[in-house]
Amino acid sequence: MFSEMIRKKAFGISLAIFVILLLAPSFLSRFYIYFLAVIFVTALLAMSLNLCVGHGMLFQFHHGVFYGVGAYSSGLLLAKTALPWWMAFSAGPLAAALAGLLIGIFCIRLNRLYFGMLQISLGSLIWAIAFRWYDLTGGDDGIHGIPIPDFIASTTSSYYFVLIVLGICVALMYLILKSPFGSTLQAIRDNPERCAAVGIHVRRHQLKAIVIATFFGGIAGVLFVVVEGSIFPDLLFWVLSLEIFIMCLLGGWFTFAGPMLGAAIIVSLRTFVGTYTEYWTLILGVILILLIFFLPEGIMG
Amino acid sequence: MEGGQEITIAALSSTFLVGLSRAMILFVVTAGLSFVLGVLRVPNVAHGSLYMIGAFAAYSISTFFGGGSIGFWLALVFAPLVVALVSLIAERSLFCHLYQREHLMLLLFTFALMLILGDLTKIVWGAEYRSVMAPAFLQGSISVFGSPFPRYNLFLLVIGPLVAIGLWLFSTKTKMGKIARAAAVDMEMVGAIGINVSWVFAFAFVLGCLLAGLGGALVSPTISVTIGMDHNIIIEAFLIVTIGGLGNMWGALVGSLIFGITQAFGVLLLPQFAIVFPYLAVVIVLTLKPTGMLKSVW
Amino acid sequence: MLRVEDLHKSFDEFKAVNGAHLTVEKGQLVAVIGPNGAGKTTLFNLITGQLQPDNGTVLLNDEDISRLPPHVICRKGIARSFQIANVFHRLSVFRNVQISVLSQRKLSNKLFQPAARLVVDETHRILESVGLLDRKMDVAGSLSHGDKRILEIAIALGNEPKLLILDEPTAGMSPEETTTTMALIQRLAQEEGLTILFCEHDMEVVLYKTNRKSCARILKSSKPTWETNNAHG
Numbered sequence: 001m002f003s004e005m006i007r008k009k010a011f012g013i014s015l016a017i018f019v020i021l022l023l024a025p026s027f028l029s030r031f032y033i034y035f036l037a038v039i040f041v042t043a044l045l046a047m048s049l050n051l052c053v054g055h056g057m058l059f060q061f062h063h064g065v066f067y068g069v070g071a072y073s074s075g076l077l078l079a080k081t082a083l084p085w086w087m088a089f090s091a092g093p094l095a096a097a098l099a100g101l102l103i104g105i106f107c108i109r110l111n112r113l114y115f116g117m118l119q120i121s122l123g124s125l126i127w128a129i130a131f132r133w134y135d136l137t138g139g140d141d142g143i144h145g146i147p148i149p150d151f152i153a154s155t156t157s158s159y160y161f162v163l164i165v166l167g168i169c170v171a172l173m174y175l176i177l178k179s180p181f182g183s184t185l186q187a188i189r190d191n192p193e194r195c196a197a198v199g200i201h202v203r204r205h206q207l208k209a210i211v212i213a214t215f216f217g218g219i220a221g222v223l224f225v226v227v228e229g230s231i232f233p234d235l236l237f238w239v240l241s242l243e244i245f246i247m248c249l250l251g252g253w254f255t256f257a258g259p260m261l262g263a264a265i266i267v268s269l270r271t272f273v274g275t276y277t278e279y280w281t282l283i284l285g286v287i288l289i290l291l292i293f294f295l296p297e298g299i300m301g
Numbered sequence: 302m303e304g305g306q307e308i309t310i311a312a313l314s315s316t317f318l319v320g321l322s323r324a325m326i327l328f329v330v331t332a333g334l335s336f337v338l339g340v341l342r343v344p345n346v347a348h349g350s351l352y353m354i355g356a357f358a359a360y361s362i363s364t365f366f367g368g369g370s371i372g373f374w375l376a377l378v379f380a381p382l383v384v385a386l387v388s389l390i391a392e393r394s395l396f397c398h399l400y401q402r403e404h405l406m407l408l409l410f411t412f413a414l415m416l417i418l419g420d421l422t423k424i425v426w427g428a429e430y431r432s433v434m435a436p437a438f439l440q441g442s443i444s445v446f447g448s449p450f451p452r453y454n455l456f457l458l459v460i461g462p463l464v465a466i467g468l469w470l471f472s473t474k475t476k477m478g479k480i481a482r483a484a485a486v487d488m489e490m491v492g493a494i495g496i497n498v499s500w501v502f503a504f505a506f507v508l509g510c511l512l513a514g515l516g517g518a519l520v521s522p523t524i525s526v527t528i529g530m531d532h533n534i535i536i537e538a539f540l541i542v543t544i545g546g547l548g549n550m551w552g553a554l555v556g557s558l559i560f561g562i563t564q565a566f567g568v569l570l571l572p573q574f575a576i577v578f579p580y581l582a583v584v585i586v587l588t589l590k591p592t593g594m595l596k597s598v599w
Numbered sequence: 600m601l602r603v604e605d606l607h608k609s610f611d612e613f614k615a616v617n618g619a620h621l622t623v624e625k626g627q628l629v630a631v632i633g634p635n636g637a638g639k640t641t642l643f644n645l646i647t648g649q650l651q652p653d654n655g656t657v658l659l660n661d662e663d664i665s666r667l668p669p670h671v672i673c674r675k676g677i678a679r680s681f682q683i684a685n686v687f688h689r690l691s692v693f694r695n696v697q698i699s700v701l702s703q704r705k706l707s708n709k710l711f712q713p714a715a716r717l718v719v720d721e722t723h724r725i726l727e728s729v730g731l732l733d734r735k736m737d738v739a740g741s742l743s744h745g746d747k748r749i750l751e752i753a754i755a756l757g758n759e760p761k762l763l764i765l766d767e768p769t770a771g772m773s774p775e776e777t778t779t780t781m782a783l784i785q786r787l788a789q790e791e792g793l794t795i796l797f798c799e800h801d802m803e804v805v806l807y808k809t810n811r812k813s814c815a816r817i818l819k820s821s822k823p824t825w826e827t828n829n830a831h832g
Contacts, residue, residue: 059405106584109591113404114547117344118587121540125580132574175711183690183714184707187698190687197647197681198699198758199673200707208708239532242412249409254689279424285416289395292406292413 014257021163025156034227037159039267040166041223046247046259047173048216053245054253055177056209057189059116062123063244065103066214068236070096070221072130072137075146075231085149089222096218097211099126104210108203120238127236142232152226162223169216174256176212185209246288252298261299315448316569317562322454324561325461326520330534331541331553332468333512339485339548340505343404346411347391349535350418351384351510355517356526357422358383360431370436377518384514385507387418392506397499415531423528433521453522460519464512468550481505485548540579544586546593555594559586600625600794601646601677601762606655608645615641619655623762623796628788631798639798640682643766647679648672659762673702678760680751682767688740692731695739695750697722699757722757729753729783745776752783763787765797 025033045067052060070092077088103122107115130137137143152161176182184205188195192202225231234240247266252258266284274280291298334348358380363372391414399407434440435453442449472478484491484501492498517530524530541560545552560579567578586594603621607614615638623629633639644650646657648669657665664672678699687695700718701707709717726732729749734742739750748768755763768784769777787793 106587113342113344113408114543114592116408117539117543121536121543121580121583124536124540125577125584128576128580129574132576134573175713178713178715179711180701180706180709180714180717183694184698184701186690187687187694190689191685193649193669194681194685194687194754195698195702196669197649197673197679198754199670199702200698201670205707237532238536242416245409245412279420281416282420282424285413285420288409288413288416292399292402292409293395296402296406 018167022160025159030155033155033159035267035271037155037162037227039264040159040162041220041227042244042247042267043260043263044166044169044223045217045220046244046251046263047170048213048220049244050248050253050259051173051176051185051213051216052210053248054255054258055182055189056185056206057112058206058210059112060119060210060213061116061245062119062238062241063213063217064238064241065119065123065126065236066096066100066217067221067224067240067244068130068231068233069099069126070218071224071231071235072221073218074222075143075225076137078148078225079143079146092222092225093215093218096221097215100211100214100217101207104207104214108207108210120241123236123241124238127233127238130236131233137231137233140233142230144230146225146229146231148226148229158226161226165219165223169219170260173216177256181205181208243284246284246291249291249298250287250295252300254297255300258298258300265299311447312569314446315450316565318445318450318458319454320562320565321558322451322457322461322561323565324557325457326516327537327541327557327561328461328554329464329519330513330516331538331545331557332464332550333509333516334538335542335545335548335550335553336468336481336512337506337509338542339550340481340488341407341502342548343407343411344539344542345506345509346408346535347414347418348411348509348513348538349531349533350415350422351388351513352517352520352534353526353528353530354387354418354422355380355384355514356433356521356530357426357431357517358514359518359521360433360526361426363433368434370438373434373436373522376433376521377515380518381511381514384517385511388510389503389507392503396506397503400499400502415535419528419531422531428528430525430527432525435522439522451523457519464515465554472550477504537579540583542593544583544593546595547597549593549595549597552593552595552597600660601796602658602661603642603646604656604658606642606645606657607653608641608650609653616645616652623794625761625794626788626792627794628785629796631796633798633800635800637800639800640766643679643764643798647677647764673758676761677764678755678758678762679764680748680755680766680768682770684744684747684751686739686742686747686750686754688738690739691736692739692742692750693722693726693735696725696753696757699754700725703758725753725756728787729756730779745772745780748772749780749783752780756787761794763793763795765795767799768797769799769801 021036024036028036045063049060049063052058052063073095074088074092077083077091078085081088103119106122107118110118131139133139148158152158184195184200188200188202188205196202221235224235243266247262248259249262250265251260251262269283269287270280273283277283330348330352334345337343337345337348359376362376362379366372366375396407396410399410439453439456442451443455444450472482480491480496480501481504484498484505488498491501537560541556542553543556544559545554545556559582563579563582564575567575571578601621601623603619606616606619608616619642621631621642631639631642641650645652648664648667648671652665655665656663659675659677662675664675687698690698697714697718700721701714704718706717723732723735726735729752731746731749731753734746739747742750748770752765752768755765765784769780772780784795784797788795
């Protein structure tokens, strides 16, 4: 009964926050609207990673690859072809999920540590290709000025688009985690051997989780393109993947909404600390160390 | 053909030797990573940062001593020691307190260390490109199979096997080495027979990092020493230990050879996408042997 | 129902299981007895697929299951509990059992239905039969050792097994808990008609706490050879 009350409270709080965010553009400056949109995109990315890490204990160390694949697929299609925007947008998560499946098949055969290291390695291959293939991807510079459809081209309209997509995705992820699939995934996280003994095909279940997580990561990539209008290889670089990982840890990786909190904190810190010093990476490293020593389950945990 | 040179026997053999020399540096670096991986069961993500610090330290030491031959040899000796000291400080002050925690925390610590060391390097040495001069008799090239081959690479071809033999002697003939090998197989037993496990870890970590620093010092005359070296090398090192077999030092050698040689041939055949060649080799190896070519320590 | 023939398993040079033979008929309650280290858990691991035998066969209803992976063997009707408490420690007691029920009903992959509404009655029934119903919302990791072992059995029951294999079900329990657990096992065998195979190192438990038993000959720890003498007593 007590837990029912808390759940209602959490729902109430979430609803209140959502309403505030809906109204935000009317009283915030353009910079802050953009800033919030960036947080939303990052929050979705962090949530998608946590499906694997916090709820599945899969060492998904290079989740950024799928973010980048989603961004590059949709961005390139928008910039270089005349395909309608909805096709380009759909291509993002589909390409990301496909990459997730392929890389996942490779990595899933191995245990946790190997899984992570192999993923970093394979993901870096994709980064290297994007980095070098100047003709297609713009190489080091990336591509800027990607044509975004008019109805979401302005700062405010892109904000709303991102917020609504984020809301839908978060709701879907919630349903998935509360479903038998999600429950089984968490059981696998806790004790994969036991799960096998009760008849669960552990590897296959994990692979499905990866595909779902990378699908949402791809959506985040598309949203990035909508907000920024450009793509560049840093999206595929593994240091970004590390940042997302830290976001999940910071917010609370065994909780549902923790990653969103982590994303908000890290993006805010990065933006505002960045105005004072160029040594943001150092600060991030220190934050991580503090987390490891004092808050291993994150803020919400 | 999009290649940079004509494909002659001379070019092929020269390429092979270049790949081999590059593999020697990769081996020195990845042997250290493998060693830490074998004993501590944690891939040290900061390994690349220590390699980078080794290169920068080599620059500082050699410049301090005038930049000539003496400077180089002193740098080769002392830069790894500087790196070892840095790693010892990190280990004794912070890392050792985490040994009881689960492995993910150890791994994340090395992530944090990488982030911190990366920026610390930028603070201390700045973002410009640095370079180190090799001693005079190692500069220039000689003719091998009709192609010019850098003398410094010959030096690497000698150093590599020396390091390999040294490591082999150490791990099989010395007491510390045997303890480290035993610890890699069964840490609990080692503790149970009265050996201080924490010091074994510390020793393994520092030795691994020293090798990274040595790799950095060795590579410094051949490339521009700059920020970002850490990111590039750590990816390669991870790939190499993965295809070699986690924790297996000879696996690191095999992996380095595969990586270095395929990369050299990539430069010869398709320079723009040279990096794809070793990656493809990795994919092929892992498709056929998912746990690496040689037996992993665990 | 279950027949183990000439099973061998070595770890490097150590011969853990050396020519084991075992027969379990439907409806029996069979105990395998032996001192610690004799290889009982290894034998069970060979039967349920956590380990692959070097030689020999395991037959379930005349079907060779020797080399199948654990999740496939489970689907054939064998469920087991483990010697070291092997529960889902972050999940509630209810969800622990629900996982196996969902798996049994092939519902584990449902994505958009709330798990809280599925197979609730079946899960409650199992929890009640082992006496954990009042603790269903507790986090599994917080249970006492004895209760975790009982939860183990409950999870195994979720698979509606035809053959239940219990690895030292009373290990680490107090005398009271041992009595309760053995009574539970007996009840499961009698009322639910389950075929049960379990192992113990404590002879007293087997001989005095159960009155319907089959005996396995006591093993010597140096070279374990297994023979069973099935008394349908």
